[in-house]
Amino acid sequence: MKILLVEDDVKTQKFISKGLKELGHRVVTADNGQDGLFLALEEEFDAMILDRMLPKLEGIHILKTIKNSKKELPVLMLSALGEVAHRVEGLNLGADDYLVKPFSFTELVARLEAIARRGAMAADETMLILGDLQLNLLSRQVKRAGKDIELQSREFQLLEYLMRHKNQVVTRTMLLENVWDYHFDPQTNVIDVHISRLRGKIDKGFNSELIHTVRGAGYIMKLDGT
Amino acid sequence: MVALLFVLIYHKTISYLEKETDTIIEIEINALSDQYQKNGIYDLVESLKLKLDKSQATSSIYLLTDSRFNSLLGNISQWPKSYDKNKQWVEFNIIGPDSVKQRIKAKLFLLQGGYYLLVGRNIETLKRTKQLILDAIIWGLLLTLLLGLLGGYFVSRGILQRITIITNSCREIIQGNLEKRIPQNHRHDEFDALAETMNTMLDRINVLMTGLKQVTDDIAHDLRTPLSRLRQSLEIGAKEDDPDKAHQIMQSCVEEVDGLLSTFNALLKIASIESSKQAEGKTKVNLQNLINDVYELYQPIAEEKYLHFHCLHMDEPIYIQTNRNLLFQALSNVIDNAIKYTPEHGEVKIKTSMYQDTIQLDILDTGVGIPASDLVHVHKRFYRSDQSRNKPGSGLGLSLVYAICRHLNIEISLENKSVGLKVTFLIKRISSTNDIHS
Known part of the structure; x- marks a missing residue:
């Protein structure tokens, strides 16, 4: 850039x-x-x-x-x-x-x-895809390897933000500001628990992880090994 | 101003007196000429004689002459020299009985048949009255001026003395005697009020300075531990040959620094909230939505500890005027603490209720509570009770909550229950009339 x-x-x-x-x-x-x-x-x-x-x-x-x-x-x-x-x-x-x-x-x-x-991202995208994970923004359905995944509303927003910024490091404050819409400093890493729940639904039981922790920074969504 | 008033009074009085004299002369001369016209010269002479008898008492002057101004009858010997044919009025001096010059004002009248009539008045008294009033006015003015100057001098000397006392006290404070206060003389005047206000200001500054010193000491004390830990790690890391292990040490150093940074951020945030104006960044906020958001954010953490975490809401939405990010920060800090200090399988409850225009927001837990001796200290920066010392945290969480509450005009109180702690926020609701307008 x-x-x-x-x-x-x-x-x-x-x-x-x-x-x-x-x-x-x-x-x-x-x-x-x-x-x-x-x-x-x-x-x-x-x-x-x-x-x-x-x-x-x-x-x-x-x-x-x-x-x-x-x-x-x-x-x-x-x-x-x-x-x-x-x-x-x-x-x-x-x-x-x-x-x-x-x-x-x-x-x-x-x-x-x-x-x-x-700017590069099309605003009217209806489908976010990373590997075998699919996020349909219209029907709000999430599928991985053809299997339906049930997400709560906030979990869906969280995943959507991560998917929109795939292959990019996303910090915890960015998630708080953009997914929860509050600008504040949490005393404990509340976000980590939400991410681990999301991981439980998205990554658990599948052969590769999509949500990765970047130590000292935040999280990144990407295909394993890239 | 006073002089102008005096001049006005003088002018009015004099012109009134003069007018009166003129009117009397005119009435008299008209009466005499009328008499002459009706009854002839002998009648006139008779009444003149009568008047002349009384003239001593009335200080009147009469003179009747023939057409060549030869005196026929009167109490002055000759027609005035300053006589001017074209003027009816004349003023002249005569020599009085005790050979004192006297001023006369008179009116002249030409009678049919060639006689001249003069009727006058001695205006010496009037002249003297005039002089008397003028003197009185001048003396009055002089005296007023003198009194004013004297009074002004004494009053201003008193004021200057008080100012000098204040100035000297301030100088002493500037020179380093910070305990010095401005003396009051207990007269309950404006100077006492000023001295009292300044003393209150000095006290407040003193408290702030002591507080600042305390905070500085606390910062130094609290940051020394992590900094020396960091130094130790870096030292070990520098000697480490194994790149994997060195990398690991580096990572832990970064985390240590992040912790330090967040402490600094919290300190800066408290300072910035305390110094910013109250009205800033306030919007209309639905309190219930905000509480739900905090609840939803912390729910997974509470679940990990098997806590019964729940919200008791009012039925209708509650609107308040506030800074949503700051209020969220305050609530999240308190709930964070509640979850942290409540043992597994305990309960954390958020409860809202309303009394008229005040919303009461309680956060109750079944944790260890705060020892009574510590309750008054919890708002202080870096204050940590003995039981929380070994828990993670900077000791700034509640200080931040208190700073936010002060900033947002929210009352906060902490109370130990039989089990656990109850934190109460009292928040002003937007009154229903405002509700419609906004």
Whole structure:
């Protein structure tokens, strides 16, 4: 992916850009708002990482300008933990995702990949498929190797999100935000229990596992051995 | 302002007095000329003589002359020199009986037959009254000014003294005597109120500072353990030759750091909630849906411990104005604790009830409860009772709940039951009239 990183803090910029390059992405950086907005409008990128507090031009202003232009550029906003309402404001103004510092690099990458691929995914898909697992979004039926699987409503939503982001690492906070629609920090890993229940229905009794745990990061849905 | 008022009074009084004199003269001269016209010169002379007898008492002046201004009858010797044919009124001085100059105001009248008649009044008294009033006004003004200045001086000196006391006290505080307070003189005036407000402010700052110091100490103390653990692991990892084992150590280090980070995040979150404005991020929320969501999220964990985990709901939906993410965080922390501290096969219950516009939300468990001596401390950052010290957690969960409740205007209380703990939230409902409008 080609990623635009607009961040004025030199250390954070280096840390993110180095990490992304190691994963094989191309990174273009800007350390102020003006250059950032210019690059965002002039060049083509797969995603943009935008800091909220920037010299010369505020991140929120850049976000508004990009979202008002015809450009389809997924934006991941970063901010220092400040006022409670900032996140809501960012998302309302069209940020595709919002991450509060300090964050782990895995969280950043997972979210970046999720928003970058959202555009590539057809919105009117009716069938999600991974190997022998089929998820029918219309009839809400789930089948693995031809066998019907009964899922509760939340389990279905959870599986749908994982399937939509197959081959991508999905973090626990991403699941809480997107499946449960709450932004909060659980004291214990409540998500793990939900995943293990889902595993019991999707993977148990079949010869290969589809839901994998990524240590220190979250989960990934993929075919075994890929 | 006062001067203007005085001038107005002066002007009114004087013009009234002058007008009165003029009117008397005019009435008299008209009466005399009428008499002359009706009864002739002899009658006029007779009445003039009568008037002249009384003139000493009334301080009136009369003079009748022929056409060449030769005096015929009167109490002044000659026609005034300042006489002007075109003017009816004339003012002049005469020398009075005790050779004092006296001011006269008079009206002239030409009678048919060539006689001239002059009727006047001694206005010396009026003149003196005028002077008297003017003097009184000037003295009055001077005295008022003097009193004002003196009063102003004493009042402002008092105020300045009080300000100096406050300034000096503040300087002393700035120089490091943080216990110093501004003295009050118990007169219950505005300065006392100011001193009291400032003292309250200083007390509050002091409490906050002590709290901050406590938190700083606690952070240092609580983070030292995991940090030294991390250091140890890294040291071992650096010496490890087996790449598999080294990788494993690395992983555990990452987990340790994640734990540290989440502690910091919780601290930052508490700080950010405490410093942000109350109205932020509030929306209309269906409390029952929110409770159901928490319940559904924690249900599998409760099931793993074979807990009887259930919700007792009201029949109608309840709407409140709140920040849904923060409220969810608060409820999930409390339920998380309830599940954590309740032994297997126990019970955790969420119960909502309503009293007028207040919703009471109880979370009851059959766990170990909190020792009475610890109940007052649980909201403090990093506070952990002895029995929870060995359980996982940062000691920040309830601090966060308390911060959120303060922020959202929710009352929270903890109470030990015969078995387990009862956490009660009192939440204000949107009143039914608001309900229709929103």
